[in-house]
Amino acid sequence: MTVLLLLLFIRTVFIAVFLGFSCRAQNFTCSTEDSTSLEAFARHLDSGRVDGWGGGSDCCQWVGVTCSNSGRVIELDLARRRLAGNISDSLGNLGELKTLNLSHNFLRGAIPNSLLHLPLLETFDLSNNDVSGQFDNTTTAAANLPSIRAFNISDNSITGAAPVWICKNSTVIKVINFADNLFSGILPLGIGDCASSLEELDLSANFIHGGFPEDLFHLRNLKKMSLQDNQFSGHLSGHLIGNLSNLTHIDLSLNELSGNLPDIFDRFPHLRFFSAQSNRFVGKIPTTLANSPTLVSLSLRNNSLSGTIDLNCSAMVNLVSLNLATNDFRGEIPKNLPECSRLRTINFARINFSGIIGCGGFGLVYKAVLSDGRKLAIKRLSGEHFQIEREFRAEIETLSRAQHPNLVRLQGYCKYKKDRLLLYTYMENGSLDYWLHEKVDGPTSLDWETRLNIAKGAARGLAYLHQSCEPHILHRDIKSSNILLNEKFEAHLADFGLARLILPYDTHVSTDLVGTLGYIPPEYGQASVATYKGDVYSFGVVLLELLTGKRPMDLCRKRENRDLIAWVREMRREERETEVFDPFLYEKRNAEEMVSVLEIACVCLSENPKMRPFTQELVSWLDKVGSVPEDELS
Template identity: 40%
Template sequence: MSSFSPTLSSSSCYYFLFLMIAAHRQRGTLYSNFDQTLPSALITVALALGLQLMTAASGKESHVMETDWLLRFLCPSKALEEASPVLLQVLNLSSNSFTGPFPSLGSLAGFLTAINASNNGFFGLFPSSICGLSPLLRTMDLSHNQFSLDIPPGLGSCLLLTEFQAGNNNLSGPIPQDLFDMTSTHLLSLPFNQLSGNIDGTLITKLTNLAFLDLSNNQLSGELPASISQMPSLEQLLLNGNQLRGVLPPELANCTKLKILNLRFNNLSGELAAVNFSGLSNLNMLDLGNNEFTGDIPASLYSLKSLKALRLAKNYLKGEIAPAIVELQALTYLSLSADGLTNITTTLQILKDCKNLTAIILSKNFNKEAIPTNTEWADRYFQNLQVLGLGGCQLTGQVPLWLSNLSNLLALDLSENQLTGPVPTWLGSLPYLFYLDLSGNLLSGEIPPEITVLHALTMDHFESRINQGILQFPVFIKPANGSGLQYNQLTELPPAIYLQNNTLHGMILPQIGQLKNLHVLDLSHNNLSGNIPVELCNLTNLEKLDLSTNHLNGEIPSTLNSLHFLALFNVANNNLEGPIPSGGQFDLFPLSSYEGNPRLCGAILLKHCSNHSGNEDPPTTKHMNKKVLIGMAFAICFGGAFILIMSAFTILYIVKAQQRKYARTNKVKFIETSVSSFTNVPSGDSILVMVPNHGDSAKKNLSMSDILKATGNFDKENIIGSGGFGMVYKATAPDGSKLAIKRLSSEMCLMEREFRAEVEALSRAQHKNLVSLQGYCMHGSSWLLIYSYMENSSLDYWLHEMANSGLMLDWPTRLKIARGTSQGICYIHETCQPHIVHRDIKSSNILLDEHFEARVADFGLSRLILPYNTHVTTELVGTLGYIPPEYGQTWVATLRGDIYSFGVVLLELLTGRRPVELFKPKESAELVAWVKQMRYQGRQDQIFDLQLKGKGFDEQMLKVLEIACMCVNENPLKRPTIRDVVAWLEKISADFQTK
């Protein structure tokens, strides 16, 4: 970020630019600096060198190599002014990282025939004036930028324009009237904006050459104009994702060249059969899903011999599928879910003759009918079927045998029915099946071993073979968790086995550990018994494991903490016992994951594991007691028992005496935290220390009794957080003020003298952006840390838990939180002595006070653990999604590692997404990888939280995005210091305030 004086001559500058553009064309992998803009002179210089910025590079995804940022320092302005003008016809700036308002092209614009500046970060008003300067312009692509507000007048001057693309911006207001003056246009694309108002039925008829019209995912309202039928060249009409209402105009049938019609997700209504579709003989795809159409499926649809995909799902249709549908021999995709259909037997009897069908989605129809068992279908029909969705129909009978011959089946959903009998053994013979949902039925028997050899889930290189094309699969799928969220429209199905909510019994087969590609395993709400197989730790891709509400016993295998992608784990309501595993993802699972297992123990349950067996002796103790008895018997038999016993007592007395002497000499007490009740500890054993610079007199006079009362004797109702170090409780002091009490985990063994020294050192770390320590308490075998209570919880809570509540953090507040967090980290990294590596910077460790000022929490706690405790070197080096890549090799926490974690927090602030999102495809599940991929594709505009877009802060957010990406650089040495980050964020904030 340092600056330097321009020193190059004009010729040197030109040569330098040549090298820069050559690097851009050939390598194209480096990101631009966050303050990069594109001056008009850059184009002039490039052309003066005889370079064409666009020749045949259309479609290449590349990033310019900080060209402009360096030019502004290296090239004298006079050198740029002396560049010779040339006749520029084609200008391609696509797939770079240019920002700022679109540049004025000046004299270069006069002969332009093509402009492509898509996939950049240009913002401000849309440059409609280009049309007045470039009368020869034929193609213009400014999509995937940040242009906002209403489209200014001027587009009507592009009389020769044939292709106009400006989708994926923040454009708002009505469709400008002069856009309809572009009568030569055959492609008009403005999707994913915020355009509003009606589609003018009179003006649109002027576009007689239009073949492709995409206005999808805007806010258009009103009725679909019947005059669209007067556009004789129209082949693709995409108006999905708007607020259109009224009936489907019958005149639409006159668009005889129409190939794709997508009106999904609108408010269209009326009798669908009123439209005669038979004139649309070239139609390939028809999507009218998620509207309010009524009546029968139009018979005229069955005459569309070219139709490949038909979706009428989620309307108010009724009746049956007519036999005439077999005329649609090109049909590959059919979705009629939630349409009130009846007679499943007849429906499948008819559809079996549609030989090219690969996906049949009929979920939430055929209420309580019997599922057909026609075994004669097995050999000849549905041979190309890949996806079958019959969930939520309440069908009766057994899982039909004819499904066993669907050799190409990938996904089978029979959930939420009333099917009985066993889970079929033949499921294991389906070579490509990777998604199975039989949940919510009445299935009985044991889990068949055959299901553990599903080839698609055991093979080395799993890839989904589903060809989704334009349409997503609306498979009805059970909620993934207790939040009620569902996968109703999936872009990709996760490899999964759902068998929950049945009456299955027997053991969980250890062979399930062979299904290494499995992402979801849900066996909850059955009658399964036995142990949890330790082999489940081999399911390294597992993201959800739910075994709750069964009759499982034994311990939870500790090796499950090696499942690094596990985001949901539930074993509640079983008969499990012993310690809950610690480390890995197990430090994040809530208390509800374990409730209903009275013999479990561990820090999260506030139950010490040495007593987990109740009044019974542990098995090891029983075994040892037997050995003792046998030994005594032998001793008595040989007459030496008395001598042996007396010798043992003598040795024991000597050892105890030496221990007492050592304790008096060293005056050090070895303390192991316990979860036994505080009320059992004498008050004389308490040490309560309040930090002098914190606390009024009332808090200085706190007693251990006050803390017990304030937390309800550490009642579970007062838990406000948990983590690798222990539980955090809300406490209300006698004066009415609130405190946060952290009770250290029972796994930590600490020396009292060292503990007090470290805590008192931490208490000296005082900064407005830290949750500073107010005091500490050692009460018997339990140790407490006392902090200020933060009224507004954590950043994680506001970004993720409150996302759908209507309350949100606006961008100025998010930027303030980013600045405050960076300042707190800067203090512990560079100011306080000794410097502190946080180790676990994440949004849940950034607390917010009553003014939404950021306070960094949990800093320095790793110093309280003994050096040889493995909990320090591995489990507490970070949280999944925030862990720097280098930690996977060394597990040594560093300052640069903290920078990476803070970069992830910045990305959370910008996107509103979690660092790792459950069940998303691999390429988008991890936030850092997803952001880098989106930037590489030039799709920065799609990175930001939708709640922040169009609010006038796009320039700031782009700059913060650049900072975040520098922080998450895979090379630790290329990450900035926290002092640099603080300075950059301060500059961004200051620049905005001066505008």
């Protein structure tokens, strides 16, 4: 009897479990309407299919598809699936869709209007595609996405006016990202309709111009506002922007804003990042900005700000990065900078204060005029004591041994208490970096002949360090900001604070990873050694800068163009190398020589250090530009 009861119990449990699984499987069977819509989407792609999807099978089991218990598709996530082609408007039939993520693909064409009328859609992400066209901004055609929370169409090629009507029917939207598109015209009214919910707004890297509409400053819950790299103009109203008291991140850089910065930064109790660089702001740094206790990063570079720099570093306890370069400040260096205890990055380059002419890796550089009229550049070292001593000794040891027309000349040094001063011959035209990347008319002033001569001079200086100076010297920080130019634009290698002597029979030195991002050879990340071929790699990067006019790494460019070396290699693979050249520079009469220098640069940038030339070969090749046999570069 007991056995019979046990068997009946097992049978009952089995039936219950079986029926349970059957019900769940049946409940998750994809609806015919949604299955048809997804199949139509796949057919519109160039490949006519999506990997992981099977025709005729249950679409709820397909890759990237999530269904509700009723069998309706509620999530479609096909990010990074290498999809190419147009987006079918059949997706607009997925009436219960909550998440649509087609980001990081190769989709093109216009966004179907049907996708902008999905009543339950919460997340819409088409970022990093090649979507184009423009939105119909009429009231009747505006989107109706009442449930939308995040709307991201960044990194595409959409034109026309920014579709701020996205706010019209949603009271829950938190994120709007229109960055890296081709939106133009003024920023239309309508963004203020998001006032009750919007937390992040990114309009960066477009062509939006004119002033800010007043309803932009109704976004009282906004935390991150990125408006950089547009053509916004006019003054920044303190009365209006002060309403956005929840902001933690404000980026206004690379616009045409003017006037004074409003003194209202005490209204932002959570502000951590503020950048207004590359505008036309004038006047002093606002007192409330110079006293902000929450700021982590502050950049006001490349404006026309003036007066003295009155930073309250005892209040700015969180400041890590400060950039005030290329302004009209005067007076003395703020003596209280050490009170900014967390400050790690500071840039005062090109500020006219009391003769300051630049900022080296370990200290500020001043201009001094002696009683006999001679000019000197004086570097005052700063930082941790052991770092100051190490750089001080390295500069003196290196430059007292190395004397060459293409090296900056050390005129003397001074050691008094904690001060360490290095005195150099003054270079009238500053750094190559300044002329290529900072000075407004710099690139047009450096013609091809001048740039080629700079490359040749710098190569000769490097070859002297590597092969003629005894003992030989590794520079370890070759970059455009360490190539100084005299009044004749002749190149002089500078900044030997990281240099190391190479004793006879040595080929390298053991070292920590040092250098500057964008110039560091790839092998330095694998072994703690520095070699001659590492300097050659860095010099190859400088050659690319001379040819293209671009920085090695530039976060303001689109993602695929940020790494200069990778971009140039890709353009060469596509046989489009002439498109990399600086348009201020490229002419038919220069074409052959520029292509030759590009070939030299690419050999210097070989992933395998053994394939890179020795510096004496480099000098020889550059001296024969225009007639270098191709087999010599193999």
